[in-house]
Amino acid sequence: MTRPALIGDVGGTNARFALVTPGTFAPQHILSLPCADYPGLVEAVRDYLARVGQTGDDAPHEACLAFACPVDGDWIAMTNNHWRFSRREAEQALGLSLFKAINDFTAQALGVPHVAAEALVEVQAGESVAHAARLVIGPGTGLGVAGLVPGRNAWIPLPTEGGHATFAPTDEREENLLRHFRNRYGRVSVERILCGQGLVDLYLAHCSLKGAPPRHQHPAEVTQAAASGDSIARDTLLRFLKILGDVCGDAALIMGARGGVFLCGGILPRLLDWLPQSRFREGFTAKGRMGAYTAAIPVQVVTAPWTGLLGAAEALHNPEVH
Numbered sequence: 001m002t003r004p005a006l007i008g009d010v011g012g013t014n015a016r017f018a019l020v021t022p023g024t025f026a027p028q029h030i031l032s033l034p035c036a037d038y039p040g041l042v043e044a045v046r047d048y049l050a051r052v053g054q055t056g057d058d059a060p061h062e063a064c065l066a067f068a069c070p071v072d073g074d075w076i077a078m079t080n081n082h083w084r085f086s087r088r089e090a091e092q093a094l095g096l097s098l099f100k101a102i103n104d105f106t107a108q109a110l111g112v113p114h115v116a117a118e119a120l121v122e123v124q125a126g127e128s129v130a131h132a133a134r135l136v137i138g139p140g141t142g143l144g145v146a147g148l149v150p151g152r153n154a155w156i157p158l159p160t161e162g163g164h165a166t167f168a169p170t171d172e173r174e175e176n177l178l179r180h181f182r183n184r185y186g187r188v189s190v191e192r193i194l195c196g197q198g199l200v201d202l203y204l205a206h207c208s209l210k211g212a213p214p215r216h217q218h219p220a221e222v223t224q225a226a227a228s229g230d231s232i233a234r235d236t237l238l239r240f241l242k243i244l245g246d247v248c249g250d251a252a253l254i255m256g257a258r259g260g261v262f263l264c265g266g267i268l269p270r271l272l273d274w275l276p277q278s279r280f281r282e283g284f285t286a287k288g289r290m291g292a293y294t295a296a297i298p299v300q301v302v303t304a305p306w307t308g309l310l311g312a313a314e315a316l317h318n319p320e321v322h
């Protein structure tokens with residue numbers, strides 16, 4: 001019997017672990033463990049393996065784990081929790097012959113080709129060009145931006161820091177918003193707006209511009225208020241999606257993403273009903289002489305809950321991922 005491999009997607013709050021049969025991509029025995037319950041990665045992995053009965057001679061010898069932090073070099077320090085560890089020492093402690101550590105959004109990108117069709121929701125119809133790059137982008141804690149290129153034998157991920165590109169207003173409202181954000185932050189990146197906290201900041205900016213006292217402090221409160229008829233929250237949500245369309249269209253042009261645009265992360269699946277009401281597509285396609293180019297690119301929201309685990313399974317034996 002083929003020994004299963006360990007895959008995982010580790011965020012600031014929870015670590016999702018699963019097992020996968022090498023050569024396949026379907027995660028099995030998925031468990032989400034609170035990072036705060038463990039001193040570090042090794043203890044969490046050992047507990048997971050004990051829970052699923054994969055210890056001793058049955059323990060995995062191979063692992064690929066995705067982390068919500070930079071993964072350059074041997075030392076990995078999580079951005080939003082207390083886990084700090086040496087890759088080499090963790091590999092030895094867990095008895096692994098192969099241990100790959102990748103960035104969580106790289107895992108999102110690598111997982112996209114393995115997402116089932118029923119977990120993709122169309123935002124814009126288009127024609128996917130077979131050998132062209134794909135854009136994977138999504139607002140969450142920050143704004144993740146990655147590319148994906150079909151290589152001769154494997155998918156090639158293109159990690160980027162595209163979320164830190166400069167925000168560019170396209171109308172008078174956005175120029176006023178830019179002034180508000182600049183007074184607070186100095187330089188304004190698109191990630192300042194297109195993330196969970198950014199949605200709240202965008203709401204506060206709208207309140208300031210309209211001279212209204214703010215009533216909400218969390219992203220979920222803003223979206224709930226918008227659904228309940230709060231006009232400022234509604235304007236905020238629709239503007240958030242329009243700016244996202246602007247940025248996705250710009251990124252698609254930069255990357256030449258004629259293979260398609262895939263919207264990932266935890267925020268957008270909750271806003272599916274809002275996307276058709278918003279000016280997302282207008283922002284995506286309003287690119288002057290290149291409007292026909294972006295109008296032909298298919299855009300889809302990824303609703304699969306385990307895309308990062310699928311990407312970790314892809315990365316495990318992908319020679320383009322080190």
